Amino acid sequence: MKTFLIRLLIFGTLFTGLVLASAYKLAQPGEMDYVGGIVIKHKRLNEIKGPRLIFAGGSNMAFGLDSKAVEEATHMPVVNLALHGGLGLDFILEELKDVVRAGDMVVLSPEYFLEEGRYELDAAVAAFMPASEKYFKHDFYTVFKYSVESRFTQIGYNRDYLMAGWRKRNAPPERDYAAEVYSHKAFNSYGDVVAHLDLPAYGAPKVPLKLHAGYWDGIPKINAASKVLEQRGVRFYFVFPAFCQSSYDNNIAAISTLEVSLRKDLRIPVICRPQDFVYPDTLYYDSYYHLTKTGRNLRTQQLIKIVQPLTAELHAEKMLLTNTATNRPHQPQPYR
Amino acid sequence: MVFNSFEFALFLPIVFVLYWLVAKGSLLFQNLVLLAASFVFYGMWDYRFLFLLFFSILLDYTSGLQIHAAKTPRAKQWWLFASIVINLGFLFFFKYYNFFVDSFADLLRTFGLQPHVWTLKIILPVGISFYTFHGLSYVIDIYREKVTPTRNFNNYALFVSFFPLLVAGPIERATHLLPQIEQPRRFELSKAADGLRQILWGLLKKMVIADGCAFYANQIFDNPDAYSGSTLVVGAVLFAFQIYGDFSGYSDMALGIARLFGFELLRNFAYPYFSRDIAEFWRRWHISLSSWFKDYVYIPLGGSREGRFKAIRNTFIIFLLSGFWHGANWTFILWGGIHALYFLPLLLANRNRKNMEIVAQGRRLPSVLELWQMLRTFALVTFAWIFFRVENMTEAVVYINGIFSFSIMEMPVIFPKGLLLLTTLFLLAEWQGREHPYALANLEPRWPRPARWALYTVLLFCLILLKSEQQQFIYFQF
Structure with a gap:
């Protein structure tokens, strides 16, 4: 037994040393820098004093919204808070709970069946904005697990980096589009991703995505968040994500089932149909969810059509309140 | 967990x-x-x-x-x-x-x-x-x-x-x-070391081969009508390696873990893809289940000793039951039925116990005939796996129709060269170790410790660098 343990210890020590040496941070994928965009988004959130129209969700909204156009159409200051689906629905909802205030209107657009976030992405966000630590779970066990697993992941990043360097030496590409888009500099001051707008699009992946329909724990999570937002006097709405045609066609049954569950069980209004934001694959930049400039314009116009009556209603209520009750505190109307 | x-x-x-x-x-x-x-x-x-x-x-x-x-x-x-x-x-x-x-x-x-x-x-x-x-x-x-x-x-x-x-x-x-x-x-050093080695081999099978193949096989099986016949063939072959890597990898880990605690569990896999006929395949695939059905169903029903009709009936019963054991779906029952049909000619010709010894035992390479027999058996097994993998009979029909179309002559759209190369290396390692309980089992007496440790290090780095997105173990659903 003693011999076994000693040998195991020696081998373990040598191997750990090798892993630590190989896990020296040579490079990281662009998305780790891309999530730094949260700083711009929160800066805009804090700059606006009155009620705001906040778009939240994953990268489908980050890539697929022209906030300025929405702002001009709705006469409400817009913030595109959507960043990355990989942060997880919990992160997105916790962030919303933290930033909203009375009078805000929130439009949530998570990707289909969005699940728990990736800790490495959540941690990368926290590196840019330490205050975001409260948006995700980081107990001792999770942090310990991440600190071990991140070493292994880093070795993979280093391999990719070295291989990319080798490829470049053999056939240098003209431009590294991915590096330009997946960076914290990809955003405009509203929080929209704009770095990809004038770049040649890759199109949606050739193999359609397969969604596995089933129970989605996102519904109870959104419902729980909606209670908090309701108490704060916030109007909260759900919209379906932008999705490429081929993947939509491949998942009509799953999406229809989800739509039925959402309309039945969600506490907040679902203000569109899934097909409202389905566009041809050629209008996608590089994934099933990331729209190109043309796709983004189409989606923005569609969103304006959906959101405009709601913001008009909000303006009308505000006018009514201002005209009728001068000294009464603001009492937001229930949104259902 | x-x-x-x-x-x-x-x-x-x-x-x-x-x-x-x-x-x-x-x-x-x-x-x-x-x-x-x-x-x-x-x-x-x-x-x-x-x-x-x-x-x-x-x-x-x-x-x-x-x-x-x-x-x-x-x-x-x-x-x-x-x-x-x-x-x-x-x-x-x-x-x-x-x-x-x-x-x-x-x-x-x-x-x-x-x-x-x-x-x-x-x-x-x-x-x-x-x-x-x-x-x-x-x-x-x-x-x-x-x-x-x-x-x-x-x-x-x-x-x-x-x-x-x-x-x-x-x-x-x-x-x-x-x-x-x-x-x-009693704690035995050699047993514990052997257990760890088998766990390592099982992890490689699961995390590198099975999960790697699953990535592409899932894409193809999720959209069978979107691909050419040749791509569907690639999908079926990848699934064949996925399920083998997944389940035999799990079994290797189970046996290795048990050995760490001083237990010897029943062997579950014995290089089934090196079988020369279907009967041999079933002596080498999920052995503990096959022998369970043999001992508790086939033999009590009379086995093959009570006339030809009863032997055929009993064969169908155990294959259909075996299919049904895997899941509540007609596709599993059909999978069992297809294997029964494969088995039938061997039973009728009394050739079901022909290939009892290890293929090419004592030799480095198989003969041309053995190679042909192994490829033929693998093709039959892979065809049957299609029914095991699809979610319903309609998908099975779409998949099979796709394979038997002119598009089988086209170049496959999905052909992961790196993964196929890796799978080939894995198969060579398995071939090399086929006379032993698992591919790395014969290292200890032959390789000096530094060489063994170097190999373990390389394999562990393979796990880190080549692992794919984690997939649930297929057999957990059963």
């Missing part, structure tokens, strides 16, 4: 230390440590099903003692009957209830009736098919007087719930595992 998880990487050393260092020298405490660990392991899936597991253990433990103590054959039969009915009742309820209700409703609809279907949202308890079969083999063996029931409840509970085999086998027999549980175990 799965074997290739971070949680298990913490769990295993804790149990190992408690077992060998804290409970050292006491059989009772060692067994209690393993029993507690097994319940923790299972409870981390879903603690509610611990009650079901406990009830199943209690039922078979009591039935075993009652069968043994019964004075009359009738009383013995009654207890055996009760145990089988209750065990299979639970299995039926959790695994097959909705299948039978839906199938019956479909049948009524074909006659123009509109039945009110009452299906339930049932969660399948992980490992139920495996531990039910453990318990059944125990009571049947007691009834047949092959085994004397144990009076020690802890030992019996450990026999059923021993964590390496609890959720996906191998399906153990009381004659094999119970004596090991009842006897004191």
